[in-house]
Amino acid sequence: MSNPPVATGAPRAMVDPVASRAAGSDFADRLRVNSEYVVIPLFALLVAAALFAVFLLAIGKSPADFVAYVWRGGFGTAFSFQNTLQRSAPLILTALAVAIPARIGLIMIGGEGALVLGGFAAGALAIPLVGHAPPIVALFLMAVFAMIVGAFWVGISGFLRYARGVNETISSLLLTYIGIAIMNFFVEGALRDLSNPNKPSTMPIGDAYMIGKIPGTQVHWGFAYGIMLCVALYFLMARTTFGFAARVTGGNFRAALAQGLPVGRLIVACTAIAGACAGLAGFFEVAAIQGRANASLAAGYGFTGILVSFLARHNPLVIPAVAILLGGLVASGGLIQRRMDLPDATVLVLQGLIFVVLLTSETLYGRFAIFRPGSGQDRK
Amino acid sequence: MSVTGFSRRTLLKSAALGAAGAAFDFGALNRALAAADLTVGIVYVGARDDFGWNQAHAVAIKSLKEVPGVKVVEEENVPETDAVSKSMESMINLDGAGLILATSFGYYTPFVVDLAKKYPDVQFRHAAPLWNKDKDPKNAGSYFGYLNQAHYVNGVAAGLSTKSNKIGFVAAKPIASVLSNINSVLLGARSVNPNATVQVIFTGDWSLPVREAEAANALVDAGCDVITCHVDGPKVVIETAEKRGAMTCGHNASQAPLAPKGFITGAEYKWITIYKGYATDLAAGKTLPNFTAGGYEVDFVQNTPFGAGATPEAQKAALAAIEGLKAKKPIYVGPLKDNKGKVVIDKTYDNLDPFLDKMDYLLEGVVGSTT
Numbered sequence: 117m118s119n120p121p122v123a124t125g126a127p128r129a130m131v132d133p134v135a136s137r138a139a140g141s142d143f144a145d146r147l148r149v150n151s152e153y154v155v156i157p158l159f160a161l162l163v164a165a166a167l168f169a170v171f172l173l174a175i176g177k178s179p180a181d182f183v184a185y186v187w188r189g190g191f192g193t194a195f196s197f198q199n200t201l202q203r204s205a206p207l208i209l210t211a212l213a214v215a216i217p218a219r220i221g222l223i224m225i226g227g228e229g230a231l232v233l234g235g236f237a238a239g240a241l242a243i244p245l246v247g248h249a250p251p252i253v254a255l256f257l258m259a260v261f262a263m264i265v266g267a268f269w270v271g272i273s274g275f276l277r278y279a280r281g282v283n284e285t286i287s288s289l290l291l292t293y294i295g296i297a298i299m300n301f302f303v304e305g306a307l308r309d310l311s312n313p314n315k316p317s318t319m320p321i322g323d324a325y326m327i328g329k330i331p332g333t334q335v336h337w338g339f340a341y342g343i344m345l346c347v348a349l350y351f352l353m354a355r356t357t358f359g360f361a362a363r364v365t366g367g368n369f370r371a372a373l374a375q376g377l378p379v380g381r382l383i384v385a386c387t388a389i390a391g392a393c394a395g396l397a398g399f400f401e402v403a404a405i406q407g408r409a410n411a412s413l414a415a416g417y418g419f420t421g422i423l424v425s426f427l428a429r430h431n432p433l434v435i436p437a438v439a440i441l442l443g444g445l446v447a448s449g450g451l452i453q454r455r456m457d458l459p460d461a462t463v464l465v466l467q468g469l470i471f472v473v474l475l476t477s478e479t480l481y482g483r484f485a486i487f488r489p490g491s492g493q494d495r496k
Numbered sequence: 497m498s499v500t501g502f503s504r505r506t507l508l509k510s511a512a513l514g515a516a517g518a519a520f521d522f523g524a525l526n527r528a529l530a531a532a533d534l535t536v537g538i539v540y541v542g543a544r545d546d547f548g549w550n551q552a553h554a555v556a557i558k559s560l561k562e563v564p565g566v567k568v569v570e571e572e573n574v575p576e577t578d579a580v581s582k583s584m585e586s587m588i589n590l591d592g593a594g595l596i597l598a599t600s601f602g603y604y605t606p607f608v609v610d611l612a613k614k615y616p617d618v619q620f621r622h623a624a625p626l627w628n629k630d631k632d633p634k635n636a637g638s639y640f641g642y643l644n645q646a647h648y649v650n651g652v653a654a655g656l657s658t659k660s661n662k663i664g665f666v667a668a669k670p671i672a673s674v675l676s677n678i679n680s681v682l683l684g685a686r687s688v689n690p691n692a693t694v695q696v697i698f699t700g701d702w703s704l705p706v707r708e709a710e711a712a713n714a715l716v717d718a719g720c721d722v723i724t725c726h727v728d729g730p731k732v733v734i735e736t737a738e739k740r741g742a743m744t745c746g747h748n749a750s751q752a753p754l755a756p757k758g759f760i761t762g763a764e765y766k767w768i769t770i771y772k773g774y775a776t777d778l779a780a781g782k783t784l785p786n787f788t789a790g791g792y793e794v795d796f797v798q799n800t801p802f803g804a805g806a807t808p809e810a811q812k813a814a815l816a817a818i819e820g821l822k823a824k825k826p827i828y829v830g831p832l833k834d835n836k837g838k839v840v841i842d843k844t845y846d847n848l849d850p851f852l853d854k855m856d857y858l859l860e861g862v863v864g865s866t867t
Contacts, residue, residue, distance in 0.1 A: 188590065189586065193590070195585065195589045195590075196590070199582045199585070202578060202582065203578075203579070203582070300700075300701075315602050316669075320605075401577070405577060405578045405606075407605075410602070411701075412575065412576040412602055415575045415577045415579070416575075446579075447582065450571045450574070450582075450583045450586050450587075451586060451590060453571050453572065454570065459543075459572070460543075460571070460572050461573075
């Protein structure tokens with residue numbers, strides 16, 4: 117196979133007679149192709165919204181009220197929007213934990229376990245550090261340790277996939293339950309803070325060691341780091357040889373092997389990156405919110421992250437927007453419960469509808485001529 | 497209610513507060529506003545119809561809604577993460593709540609404490625005895641019912657209803673409040689039936705329906721003919737026991753409808769006593785108590801009306817036990833040994849004595865282990 121620059125350069129020289137036309141329509145073509153990835157998900161969202169409206173009407177509630185409350189509870193006021201951003205913070209990181217393995221062709225759903233163990237690792241490491249190391253050092257070490265533990269946990273699934281052919285979706289899901297059990301074992305046993313008799317937790321890290329909010333907001337730093345990681349991982353996957361090799365492996369495992377790509381290492385590396393992202397989310401839950409590790413770490417962020425990643429089509433740059441959208445839905449869920457007298461599960465119904473419709477919409481890709489390059493012209 | 501109308505009201509309110517704050521005592525004005533119209537925000541960790549802890553609160557909230565001048569906003573299934581912080585804050589900012597009732601144990605630190613510091617004009621009360629008068633904000637506080645008193649009554653009724661002298665107890669975690677209920681069932685049963693024993697199985701977590709069903713079955717298989725429990729939602733335990741033909745005693749809320757044949761009675765919270773007290777105090781412009789706790793003597797707990805499983809004899813003894821508790825008759829009459837033979841309760845303790853809150857043992861007569 118020739119290397120990419122030559123591959124793109126050669127055809128252009130060959131079609132020289134129509135070069136000006138090709139160059140002129142190049143942008144239009146790319147727009148046309150890429151718009152498919154925008155129009156179809158938007159269409160899916162609309163269909164889900166329509167189905168949900170039918171659901172609301174069937175139980176005698178007004179869809180217009182629902183939209184108004186989602187706006188007010190999730191986006192409409194400064195408080196609401198910050199609430200939304202805060203709720204999206206763990207989702208961004210857990211979505212990355214799904215998106216990166218998806219690029220190499222793995223459906224990894226074990227972010228929850230890595231989050232819980234990462235948070236637990238951070239809380240456990242804090243016990244000897246608090247009071248001895250300065251907060252900045254302690255927090256840095258806690259974050260790194262959380263990422264290592266998370267990376268190891270999801271890395272196991274990646275390794276088993278490559279070395280033993282174990283289905284990574286199942287193994288990562290099962291490892292989640294083991295991870296939660298490990299956390300509970302220590303939190304209720306050896307590492308339990310005995311001054312807290314009724315809710316087993318590790319020792320509190322104390323206000324001085326909490327990571328705090330982004331200045332001028334009510335949103336913790338996890339959000340900012342999530343955005344930065346999205347950008348960094350986008351470049352890693354889209355613009356580096358590592359990312360290229362990973363995508364080749366995802367596209368065709370056998371071809372990648374035949375090319376001599378280090379498939380095993382790529383798989384383990386991608387799954388470890390994924391686990392590190394989820395582990396970091398766990399660190400922020402402990403260092404920015406709970407102040408200790410306990411069973412509340414298993415709040416389902418890892419599972420909502422799966423939905424976010426699929427909605428974003430595993431594109432790290434799209435993840436923040438989707439996470440904010442879902443964060444807003446969750447943030448407004450309370451207001452909807454309170455004002456519309458709807459059960460808490462209503463927002464879950466909407467999330468479920470979105471997920472199902474979106475997965476169904478995958479079948480629409482490539483079916484519409486309008487999205488094909490050069491479809492405006494007569495091409496042989 | 498329209499969205500715009502609401503924001504206008506909030507806006508006017510805050511504008512009025514801002515203008516008035518310069519000239520008047522802020523607290524007085526706030527109380528005046530609260531007296532005129534109190535919005536109570538309440539957060540639950542699970543579903544309001546869980547036949548358990550959350551339902552006990554929801555039932556009380558339903559009658560709180562009938563108090564004139566009180567508006568209630570409720571949110572269920574709020575996890576013990578920053579979600580609860582944001583839910584409470586949303587109730588304050590978007591609904592104008594003046595009193596927040598946080599009903600799950602894990603809501604307190606850091607969420608209730610931090611929010612109470614941030615919103616000094618809003619009152620926060622949390623349903624567990626955690627408020628610390630030296631450390632915690634003055635606008636926060638705790639309320640709690642000593643449910644073990646009602647479990648003691650369960651024990652009395654069960655002790656006279658059992659034929660096998662074996663009472664089965666399905667428990668979540670071996671923590672103080674659970675152990676206290678188990679020990680109280682034993683002492684209640686022993687007070688009327690010296691041969692009664694309590695056999696306990698810990699499931700390990702608050703809500704594990706499959707394991708709860710297994711535990712209930714195992715206890716029935718072991719010869720227990722009365723089953724009771726302390727888990728988040730007792731539904732599974734009660735239904736399983738009923739199906740197996742065992743009698744049952746409830747926990748947290750009324751499970752009577754689940755066991756038409758074998759239900760004896762159940763230990764229930766009576767939160768409405770506390771909630772109505774709060775509403776009345778706020779309406780009268782009084783400061784809320786920071787710490788409210790008690791059992792039968794202050795009408796904070798109750799027993800479910802007797803079911804078909806309760807013999808007339810058991811009913812009579814249970815009612816007598818209730819009268820005793822109302823008169824503060826002690827449950828823990830020492831000295832008492834744990835089930836390993838060590839004296840753990842050296843003397844007779846008052847029912848609300850803090851010494852009993854640190855319980856980490858099962859008394860002699862309980863078959864089971866905390867580890």
